[in-house]
Amino acid sequence: MPVVSRSNLTRAALGPLAAAALILILNSGAIPPYQAYSVGLAAVYTVLVLSVNLLAGWAGIWSIAHPAFFALGAYFAAYGSTHGWSLELVVLGATVCAAALGAFLGCAGARFSMLYVALLTLAFTMVSLEVMGQWTSVTGGDQGIPMEKLHSALGLGTMASAGTQAQYIAVGTAGIALAVAALARPSALRMRLVAAKSHPMAARSIGIAPEAQSALAFAVSAVFAALAGVLLALVVGFVSPDPFSLALAIALISACVLGGAGTLLGAVVGGAYLTWAPTVAESAGVAQPILQGAVLIVALLFLPGGVVPFLGRTARRLLPRPESPAPAPVEPSEEPAPNVPAPGPTAPELLRLDQVAVTFGGLAALEGASLSVRTGETLAVIGPNGAGKTTLLNVLSGLVGGGRVAGTAQYGGRALLKTRATARRRLGIGRTFQHAETFPELTVLENVLCTRRRASADNRTRAAELLERVGLAHVADRYPAELPFGLHKRLDLARALAEEPELLVLDEPFGGLDATERTLLTRQIVAQQQRGTAVVIIDHVLDDLFAVAHRVVAFDFGRPIGEGEPGTILDDPRVRSSYLGEGGARGELPSRDRSLQTAVHLDGVDHAYGGVTALRGVDLTVPRGSVIGIVGANGAGKSTLGRILHGTLPPTRGRRSAAGDLRSALVPEGRALFKTLSVRENLEVAAYAAGIKGAALRARLTETAEWLPPRLRERMGVPAAGLSGGEQQILAVARALMARPDLLIVDEPALGLSPAMVDEVYARIGRLAHDGMTVVLLEQSLGRAASACHEVVVLHEGGIAVRGEPADPTFLADAERAYFDGQDDAPVATARG
Known part of the structure; x- marks a missing residue:
C-alpha cells in the first residue's frame, strides 16, 4: 500500500496545473491588466485563507492573529528589498519568525477554551500591529514603505514588484501551496491534528499531546500566512498598515466559513471572495462591512458547512457514482475460545x-x-x-x-x-x-x-x-x-x-x-x-x-x-x-391501597441508543401510593427506564401510558444542580420551569424549605457547590418537589454518600411516601431498595429478570441470583395482588 496513492498525487497536481494554465492565460493578454492584478491578489489571499482554513478545519483553532503574520511577511519583504536582502533570505526570515511566534501562540492557547484562544490571538494582533505602526525606522509607520526589486541568491534572477512577474509568482506559489496541503491530507500530521482536536483525552491515551499538535499547527499556519505577506508585497509594490487591520481578521474567518473550513477549494473560494467583495460592494452601493456581514449570516444559516461542501453534496446526489460491492466482513471464528492458563508465580x-x-x-x-x-x-x-x-x-x-x-x-x-x-x-x-x-x-x-x-x-x-x-x-x-x-x-x-x-x-x-x-x-x-x-x-x-x-x-x-x-x-x-447492600430491618412503609389506579404503565417497552439496546421487553406497572425500587448493576438500564417512566424519553418500541392528571419529577443521577446558584435560586429555577411565580412561588418555596433539614434552611444563600454530597442530594430532591409531583423518580440517591447521609436521604424520601407520593427509586443496592420499597424490580442487561415484594421470604434469594446472573432458579416472584 503506497504512502501517497495515485489518486492523492492526481489531486495534488491539480493546483500546480491550474496555476500553470492561469499563468499562460495571463501571459497571453486575454485578461486586462486591472483584472490580472486582481487575479494575482486573489492568489495571495488564497494562500492566506488556506493558512486559516486548515488551522480551523484540521486543528479546530479559529485565529485572529493572522493579520499580524500577514503583515510580518509583507514588511520583511519590503524592508529586505531596500537593504539588499535576497528573496531566499526574505522568505526564510519571514517564515522562521512567523513559525516561532505561531508555535508560541499555539502552545499557550492550547491551555484555554476557544473563547480565550480568540482573545489571546486578538491581543497578539493588536500588539503586533501597534509595534509595526510605531517602529517607523523599519515599517515607515503610517506612510508605509515601498517595495523594490529582490534578487535571487540561487541565480533565479531578479524579482520585480507590482508587475506581471509578481502576479505569475503569486499564482504559481498558490498552486504549490494547494499541492502541499493536498499531499498533507493523507499524512499522519493531519490525522494527529484532527485526533487532538476531536478528543484530547483519547488523543493523550495514544501518545498525542494536544499542546504540541496545537503549537505545530499554528506554526505551519503562520508560515503560510507570512508567505502570503511576502507575495502581497511583491504584487502590490508598497506596504502600509491599511490592509492589516482587525477587519481583515473578521473577513478571513468569514472567507473560511463561506468556502468551507478544512477544504482546499474552500480556500480558493475564500481568496476570490476577499479579492472581489470590495468591488461587488461598491457596484451595489453597499458598505463593504454590511456586505461581508450579510454573506456571513447567510452562510451560517443556510450553508453552515460552506459553499464547497454544499456543492459536493449536491453533486453526489445528482450524479450518483456506482459503488463497488463492499467485501463481506471477516468475523473471527466463533469456536469456543481456549482457556489461557494464568501465569505462574515465577512470571515477571x-x-x-x-x-x-x-x-x-x-x-x-x-x-x-x-x-x-x-x-x-x-x-x-x-x-x-x-x-x-x-x-x-x-x-x-x-x-x-x-x-x-x-x-x-x-x-x-x-x-x-x-x-x-x-x-x-x-x-x-x-x-x-x-x-x-x-x-x-x-x-x-x-x-x-x-x-x-x-x-x-x-x-x-x-x-x-x-x-x-x-x-x-x-x-x-x-x-x-x-x-x-x-x-x-x-x-x-x-x-x-x-x-x-x-x-x-x-x-x-x-x-x-x-x-x-x-x-x-x-x-x-x-x-x-x-x-x-x-x-x-x-x-x-x-x-x-x-x-x-x-x-x-x-x-x-x-x-x-x-x-x-x-x-x-x-x-x-x-x-x-x-x-x-446491607438488608437490615425493613423501614416502616405506608400501607398500599391496592384499589388506587395506576400512575404509569409500560407495555412491551424497548429502547436503543444507536446500535445499543438499553431496554428490552419491559412490562411494568407503578401503582399510585407505591414505593417501587428498580435495582440492577451499572449499565442494566435503570436510568433509561427512569427517563421513560418520567416521560422525557419516548421508548423506541412499546407504549407508556400515565394517568391524565399525573405530574412527575425526575432527580437525575449526579443531581445536575446549578452549582454556582444558591440553594434558594436552585429551587426558584425549578419553580419558574413549572410556571410558578409571584405569591405562589413564595408560598411553594416556604413549603419546600420546611422539608429541608435545619442546616440547609439556614444556608439558603449558599451556592450549591459549597454543600456536602448528601446536602446536594437532598437539595436535588427538594428542587424536584417544587413542582408538587405525584410521581417522584430518584436516580441513584445514595451515589457517593457516606452511610450516615444515605440513611438521612432515604429517611426524607420515606417521609414523602408517607405523605402519599408515588416514588420510584433507581438503585444499585438491592439491600437498600428492599428495606425502603413495597416492590423491587431487578433489571439485568435491559430486561426484567425478577420482581417481587421484599416481604416475601423467598424473594431476596431469587433477586440476588437474578442480579448477577439475569435469571433465578426458582419460579419468578411476582407482586401480590
Whole structure:
C-alpha cells in the first residue's frame, strides 16, 4: 500500500496545473491588466485563507492573529528589498519568525477554551500591529514603505514588484501551496491534528499531546500566512498598515466559513471572495462591512458547512457514482475460545500499585489501592457504580485530570506516576474507553494509523492487518458515525492494540454488546492473552468478565475490599454486600391501597441508543401510593427506564401510558444542580420551569424549605457547590418537589454518600411516601431498595429478570441470583395482588 496513492498525487497536481494554465492565460493578454492584478491578489489571499482554513478545519483553532503574520511577511519583504536582502533570505526570515511566534501562540492557547484562544490571538494582533505602526525606522509607520526589486541568491534572477512577474509568482506559489496541503491530507500530521482536536483525552491515551499538535499547527499556519505577506508585497509594490487591520481578521474567518473550513477549494473560494467583495460592494452601493456581514449570516444559516461542501453534496446526489460491492466482513471464528492458563508465580511482575490515592478537592475517589499484575495475566476489577474503578484505570493511563494522585506505581521497573500520559503509550500501555471515544472526523483506518507518527507504507500495512484481525477490514474507509455500536467498540479496541501493548487497559468493553459481539470480543481478549499481553479490565457484565479473568479484585468506596478467583470472589460477604447492600430491618412503609389506579404503565417497552439496546421487553406497572425500587448493576438500564417512566424519553418500541392528571419529577443521577446558584435560586429555577411565580412561588418555596433539614434552611444563600454530597442530594430532591409531583423518580440517591447521609436521604424520601407520593427509586443496592420499597424490580442487561415484594421470604434469594446472573432458579416472584 503506497504512502501517497495515485489518486492523492492526481489531486495534488491539480493546483500546480491550474496555476500553470492561469499563468499562460495571463501571459497571453486575454485578461486586462486591472483584472490580472486582481487575479494575482486573489492568489495571495488564497494562500492566506488556506493558512486559516486548515488551522480551523484540521486543528479546530479559529485565529485572529493572522493579520499580524500577514503583515510580518509583507514588511520583511519590503524592508529586505531596500537593504539588499535576497528573496531566499526574505522568505526564510519571514517564515522562521512567523513559525516561532505561531508555535508560541499555539502552545499557550492550547491551555484555554476557544473563547480565550480568540482573545489571546486578538491581543497578539493588536500588539503586533501597534509595534509595526510605531517602529517607523523599519515599517515607515503610517506612510508605509515601498517595495523594490529582490534578487535571487540561487541565480533565479531578479524579482520585480507590482508587475506581471509578481502576479505569475503569486499564482504559481498558490498552486504549490494547494499541492502541499493536498499531499498533507493523507499524512499522519493531519490525522494527529484532527485526533487532538476531536478528543484530547483519547488523543493523550495514544501518545498525542494536544499542546504540541496545537503549537505545530499554528506554526505551519503562520508560515503560510507570512508567505502570503511576502507575495502581497511583491504584487502590490508598497506596504502600509491599511490592509492589516482587525477587519481583515473578521473577513478571513468569514472567507473560511463561506468556502468551507478544512477544504482546499474552500480556500480558493475564500481568496476570490476577499479579492472581489470590495468591488461587488461598491457596484451595489453597499458598505463593504454590511456586505461581508450579510454573506456571513447567510452562510451560517443556510450553508453552515460552506459553499464547497454544499456543492459536493449536491453533486453526489445528482450524479450518483456506482459503488463497488463492499467485501463481506471477516468475523473471527466463533469456536469456543481456549482457556489461557494464568501465569505462574515465577512470571515477571509488570505492574504494581502501592497505596495509591486520588482526591478531587475533598472527595477521595481512590484510597489505599494496592494491586499487582504479572506479564500475561488478566486482572478483572469489579465494584458498584462510584467504587473507583474508572479512576483506577485513569491512574494507569495518566488521565486523572484535576485529581491529586498519591502513592507509588511501578511499571516494568519504572515509576509510572511520574510519567506523562502521552509517554505511557510508548511504555506499552494501551487503553479503551467506556463509551468508545473514537475520532469522528477520521476514517476507521485513520483512527488506527494516527497512533503512528508517520503514515508510511509499512504502518499502513500493519494497520490494515490489525483491522482484518478484529473484523473491521470491510469498513476501513468508513467513518465511526457510520458504524453500528459493536463495530464502534471494536474500533476502540483496535486503536488500543495498534502498537502491540504489553498492558491492555479495558474500560467496560462488554457494555452494550449483544451475545454474539461479546463472544467475539472474548476471543479477541483471549488472543491477546496468548500473545502474552497483560490485561486490566473492568465491566459490569460479570459472566463475560469472569470468562477471561485469571484473578479478580473488588473495590468499593475507592478501596479494594476483596480479591480472589472468578469462581469464588462473589462468595466473599463484603463483595456481595458492596453490590447488594446491607438488608437490615425493613423501614416502616405506608400501607398500599391496592384499589388506587395506576400512575404509569409500560407495555412491551424497548429502547436503543444507536446500535445499543438499553431496554428490552419491559412490562411494568407503578401503582399510585407505591414505593417501587428498580435495582440492577451499572449499565442494566435503570436510568433509561427512569427517563421513560418520567416521560422525557419516548421508548423506541412499546407504549407508556400515565394517568391524565399525573405530574412527575425526575432527580437525575449526579443531581445536575446549578452549582454556582444558591440553594434558594436552585429551587426558584425549578419553580419558574413549572410556571410558578409571584405569591405562589413564595408560598411553594416556604413549603419546600420546611422539608429541608435545619442546616440547609439556614444556608439558603449558599451556592450549591459549597454543600456536602448528601446536602446536594437532598437539595436535588427538594428542587424536584417544587413542582408538587405525584410521581417522584430518584436516580441513584445514595451515589457517593457516606452511610450516615444515605440513611438521612432515604429517611426524607420515606417521609414523602408517607405523605402519599408515588416514588420510584433507581438503585444499585438491592439491600437498600428492599428495606425502603413495597416492590423491587431487578433489571439485568435491559430486561426484567425478577420482581417481587421484599416481604416475601423467598424473594431476596431469587433477586440476588437474578442480579448477577439475569435469571433465578426458582419460579419468578411476582407482586401480590
